[in-house]
Amino acid sequence: NAGVTQTPKFQVLKTGQSMTLQCAQDMNHNSMYWYRQDPGMGLRLIYYSASEGTTDKGEVPNGYNVSRLNKREFSLRLESAAPSQTSVYFCASSGGQATSGQYFGPGTRLTVT
């Protein structure tokens, strides 16, 4: 039981390049989330998916797109990377209720130069 997995662990991009961050969970959770973590800013929600086939914007969605490929997988795409998107990105999943708590992946450290 791997929980939540993310790839890659590290990535360096040049401004304007695109990339997709991958996330998968094996806990049969309905809900999945993407966060970014920046020093002094805490964790901020980028997008979430309450169930397969649905996605919604979070607090900081600009510059990102997501795809809920199936129940297990939820990807985050940066179409044209900017230095302001340098951050650590975390994927999380949960059972779909406020009492469940969320389970986080190990993170992707992204640097945009």
Next chain:
Amino acid sequence: GNSVTQMEGPVTLSEEAFLTINCTYTATGYPSLFWYVQYPGEGLQLLLKATKADDKGSNKGFEATYRKETTSFHLEKGSVQVSDSAVYFCALSVIDYKLSFGAGTTVTVRA
């Protein structure tokens, strides 16, 4: 809106000392409360939770009690170890998609 305020760090203490991290919240409705821990270079791990007033969450020697009258969820551990050095986040959830985090408290335990 919903928000969480936790004590600022960093907190530095010696092994076997008592640890308390204060957390207070503001919420509409009936929140569930959580403590997460983040070890260096890793993701957040759910440490413990409480889903209604007077519930006590516990795990790995850590405890926290949901106090509705003081809107608090303070984290405590009676005897810390070097391996407890991490960043601790208090969080609440009223609706599943919205997990509101505190700013985090960095704890360093010296041998």
